[in-house]
Amino acid sequence: MNRTREVEVQYIKKYAICPKCGAKRCGRHSIGRRRLRDLGQEKPLICRVIYSKHKCKECKWIFSNPKSEIFAIKRGRFTLSVMREALKCLIECGMTYEKTKQHLLKNYHVKVPIPTMNDWVINFEAEKYKGTISLEARYGSTKKKEFV
């Protein structure tokens, strides 16, 4: 019985630029894996992200291929798409947590605990996701005018 769909994306590079000191051509150190819950159609969807980790040849910092972070926040268990959908419901549409939870479960087959969504709202309002998540519509003064 396979009730969950899984997709895999790979971001494996031989070299990367150190985000800390800017050193170029930092070689691969290891391979990281993340399993993220995504918005599903008809059944739950898991997005497996396989990515390279690199060790800086100058400062010795070990970092993940930055491309792997376009899918989720650090240590997040859900994709940014799930977060965006939840935040849209809660902030833009003013839906309750319970209703948002039901909406995500019914339409996207993803179960998000209310405390998790509550953290997202708090962090979003504190602008901790700036540059990562933006809601297109009118939302206070943080609105980004990308398509003007």
Ligand SMILES: [Zn+2]
């Ligand atoms: Zn470095």
